[in-house]
Amino acid sequence: MTPAHVRWLLLLVLLVLWEALPRAGVVPTLFLPTLSGSLLALWQDKAEYFANLLVTLNEVLIALIFACGGGVLLGLVIGASGVMRRLMLPLASSLFAVPLVVLYPLFTAWFGIGSESKIVFASVYGLLPTLLGTAAGVQTIDHHLVTVAASMGANRRQQILRVYVPATIPTVLAALRIGGALVIVGVVVAEMLTSSAGIGFLISRYRTLLDSENVFAAILLVLFLAIAFDAIVQFVERRTAGWQRSGQGTGDGASFA
Structure with a gap:
């Protein structure tokens, strides 16, 4: 059995358990509604969910x-x-260790309770891991490639575009996975705290009403966003495989003119 088959099998088992456990009374439906009930709630209120999904x-x-x-x-x-590494990386690492959600009231004070505060908060939430991952990837580059590029007349901009970017693609994409996921989490969390629209707002509203089926329907949409973003990153990874190899071979007679 291949790893892909194992992943699909695990997913199928989880979906079956999600449906079976509440239906059998093992888990109260208030805490975990059935999968079919959540999907039905999503379908019945599809117009509301679609409108709020567009906001998110x-x-x-x-x-x-x-x-x-x-x-x-x-x-x-x-x-x-x-x-720059010695000056900025320790600061970025320290900021990343701070739970930024506790600072969200400051973002609302500075940018209001509209979309601006959600965007800024989520941007900062996702920027730090992306920055740290990319900077770490740059440090793993074979410095002989940079030396060869410089000896062939490449300026700093050309070195970054023709050597650093292709050689760091795997690390950058790994950082993007983390940063992008945190952006989605940041937006949804911010909407749950102060918002009048968005998927996070729906989660918060239906949670207050103890409507578990609609809460999990909204959670399914968040999961869809995360899975879709990861699929896009995987597509980019496949499409840039050739560029990555070309960056690793920069010194084989490439021209920077």
Whole structure:
């Protein structure tokens, strides 16, 4: 049995248990409704869920641009410079150790309770692990590649684009997985705390009403977002496999003119 078959089998077992345990009375439906009940609630209120999903998607996509794009860019710049690594990495590591959710009231005070505070909070939440992962990947690059690129006339920008970026793709994508997942978590958590729209708002509202089926219906949408993002990262990983190999062979007569 292949690993893929094992993963699908485990997923099937979990789905069967999700349906069977509440139906058999082993777990109270208040704590865990049946899978079919959650899916039915999702279908019956699909218009409401779709409208709120669009709100969450908009916030997630904007936050991903800042968190992942900014994290990769800053990670490359900081990781490629010894001075910047010594100055910035300890600070970034210290900030990452702080549970940022406790600082969310500050974000609402600075940016209000609208989408802006959710986007900024989620951007910061996802930026730090992306930055740290990218900077760590830069430090694993074979310095002979950088030396060869410099001897062939590559300036700093060309070295980053033609050597650092291709060689760090696996580490960067691993960092993106973590950073992107935290962006989704950050948006949903922020919506649960202060919001009048979004999937997190629905989770908080239905939790207050003790409507477990609708709570889990909203949770299923969050899981869908996380799985979809991971699938996109895997697609990018497959598409950039050739570029990664070319970056590892930069010194084999490549031109930087």
